[in-house]
Amino acid sequence: MDAIRAESLVKEFGQTRALDQASIAIEKGELFFLLGASGCGKTTLLRCIAGLEIPDSGRVVYGDRDVTKLPTHKREAAMVFQSYALWPHMSVGENVAFGLEERKVPRKEINERVDEALAMVHLEGYYDRRIDHMSGGQQQRVALARALVVRPKCLLLDEPLSNLDAKLRLEMRREIRRIVKDNNLTGVYVTHDQEEALSMADRMAVLDAGRVVQMGTPDAIYRNPTSSHVAGFIGETNLIEATVDRIVRDDDELGLRVSSDFGEFHGRITRKGWRPSEGTKVLVSIRPEALHADNSGVPINRVRGQIKDRMYLGSNIQYRVHGAGDHLWSITETNPHIIRENGEEIVLTADPIDVTILKA
Ligand code: ATP
Numbered sequence: 001m002d003a004i005r006a007e008s009l010v011k012e013f014g015q016t017r018a019l020d021q022a023s024i025a026i027e028k029g030e031l032f033f034l035l036g037a038s039g040c041g042k043t044t045l046l047r048c049i050a051g052l053e054i055p056d057s058g059r060v061v062y063g064d065r066d067v068t069k070l071p072t073h074k075r076e077a078a079m080v081f082q083s084y085a086l087w088p089h090m091s092v093g094e095n096v097a098f099g100l101e102e103r104k105v106p107r108k109e110i111n112e113r114v115d116e117a118l119a120m121v122h123l124e125g126y127y128d129r130r131i132d133h134m135s136g137g138q139q140q141r142v143a144l145a146r147a148l149v150v151r152p153k154c155l156l157l158d159e160p161l162s163n164l165d166a167k168l169r170l171e172m173r174r175e176i177r178r179i180v181k182d183n184n185l186t187g188v189y190v191t192h193d194q195e196e197a198l199s200m201a202d203r204m205a206v207l208d209a210g211r212v213v214q215m216g217t218p219d220a221i222y223r224n225p226t227s228s229h230v231a232g233f234i235g236e237t238n239l240i241e242a243t244v245d246r247i248v249r250d251d252d253e254l255g256l257r258v259s260s261d262f263g264e265f266h267g268r269i270t271r272k273g274w275r276p277s278e279g280t281k282v283l284v285s286i287r288p289e290a291l292h293a294d295n296s297g298v299p300i301n302r303v304r305g306q307i308k309d310r311m312y313l314g315s316n317i318q319y320r321v322h323g324a325g326d327h328l329w330s331i332t333e334t335n336p337h338i339i340r341e342n343g344e345e346i347v348l349t350a351d352p353i354d355v356t357i358l359k360a
Contacts, residue, residue: 002028002063002076002153003025003027003028003062004032004061004154004186005023005025005026006022006023006045006048006058006060007023007059007061008022008057009023010022010056010057011041011044011048011056011210017209018041018044018210019041019044019045019055019058019210020041021058021210021211022041022210023212024045024212025215026186026203028186029184029185030186030187030203031177031180031181031187031189031200031201032187032188032189032202032204033196033201033205034046034189034190034205034207035191035194035197035204035205035206035207035233036192036207037192037208037233040207040208040209041209041210042190042192043190045207046156046158046188048060049154049188050079050156051071051072051074051075051077052072052079055068062077062154073103077152077154078146078147078150078152078155078156079147080143080147080158080160081143081160082160082163083163084140084142084143085143086131086142086143088130088132089130089131089132090131091127091128091129091131092123092126092127092134093126093127095131095142095146096114096117096142096145096149097110098146099149099150100149114149117146117149120145120148121141121142121144121145122141122175123145126138126142136163136165136168137164137171137172140163140164140168141175143160144160152185153185153186154185154186154188155180155185156189157176157187157190159191160172161176161191161193162191169196173196173200176189176200177200189201194233194234197218197234198218198222198235199218201217202217203217204216204217204218206229206233208229213226213227213229214226222234222235224270224356225237225270225356226271226272227271227358228285228358228359228360231285231358236287236288237285237288238285238287238330239284240260240261240262240283241260241261241360242259242260242265242283242284243258243280243282244257244258244279244280244282245257245259245278246278255268255269256276256357258282262302262303262323262324262325262327264299264300265284265355265357266300266352267284267301267357268352268353268357269356269357270358271358274359276357281360282357282358282359283358283359283360284358285357285358286350288330289331289334290354290355291303291331291350292331292333292350293346293347294349295347298349301350301351301352302347302348302349303323303347303348303349304323304347304348305321305322305323305348306321306345307320307341308321308328308342309342310339312336312339315334316333316334316336317333317336317339318330321346321348
């Protein structure tokens with residue numbers, strides 16, 4: 001395994017700047033996710049890390065080796081593609097062996113290593129099965145075995161689960177994490193599925209327009225987004241405009257009192273070094289699950305409205321609440337004991353720790 005760094009990568013395709021000074025630092029043995037909206041540059045960044053694309057400027061470093069211009073097979077990295085790129089007319093074993101044959105590895109060693117790779121993905125005994133007689137999930141495992149057989153230090157995965165049905169996707173999330181960890185690999189994984197990233201990643205980077213806008217653990221990014229873009233992209237959130245009234249607390253985390261069309265809010269700042277002064281226009285972000293019904297009469301962090309509609313999901317229920325100025329609030333109640341009717345009045349509140357104040 002190797003640490004991987006991408007330093008200030010720029011990559012343009014004609015008029016399109018796919019990467020714009022993108023930098024990431026991935027630690028040895030980490031499963032790291034690249035996440036962002038379609039076209040934000042995550043595949044281009046992965047391809048630069050893989051050696052399938054050479055950046056116009058910037059460096060890619062594995063451990064202490066500058067690999068920016070090295071071809072993929074000299075980087076000790078293996079890539080798993082969304083399409084799997086398997087040969088349907090060949091057997092499972094032949095597909096997995098292919099990379100080793102190209103490298104002129106002796107036959108006996110090829111056989112041992114193919115068996116070892118098939119065991120890693122729990123496909124022992126499938127050597128002779130034709131690819132087109134394997135299920136989608138099994139084909140995914142063959143694609144993983146083919147990557148693992150070259151004994152890479154880094155495993156690069158480009159939307160590897162998007163061709164699988166929902167149940168298999170869940171199962172393969174655990175499998176891919178196990179394979180990366182059991183084999184001491186450094187994994188870099190591209191997806192636009194935020195739930196996949198939150199549930200699998202050690203850390204992740206969120207990209208926007210070719211730039212890395214935030215990097216951190218899943219819970220740090222979910223709980224402490226530093227921009228409205230990240231707050232809205234990772235999970236759902238309620239965003240409202242407000243104006244800073246005063247600073248409440250100035251230690252590690254800055255507390256702010258802000259006023260809005262919906263009343264006063266008390267929340268915290270997550271963006272390091274940002275010190276908005278009184279009168280600054282800001283955005284208030286509150287996750288749907290952070291709002292709950294409350295009749296205690298506390299005057300701040302309060303939202304009043306009427307239930308507009310609901311979606312019952314068993315473990316939770318999601319309501320849309322019509323608030324002042326026709327604003328629609330999303331709220332989620334977990335383990336719901338009662339189901340509220342449309343039109344019902346509701347008063348909601350959020351703990352200040354769950355209220356994030358962001359740059360407008
Ligand atoms: P998606 O989630 O849709 O796959 P992405 O975040 O992976 O998107 P990229 O595939 O990296 O985004 O593309 C970033 C930008 O660069 C897009 O505007 C895309 O159209 C452009 N782009 C990527 N590859 C090429 C190419 N080979 N030729 C021209 N433009 C390209």
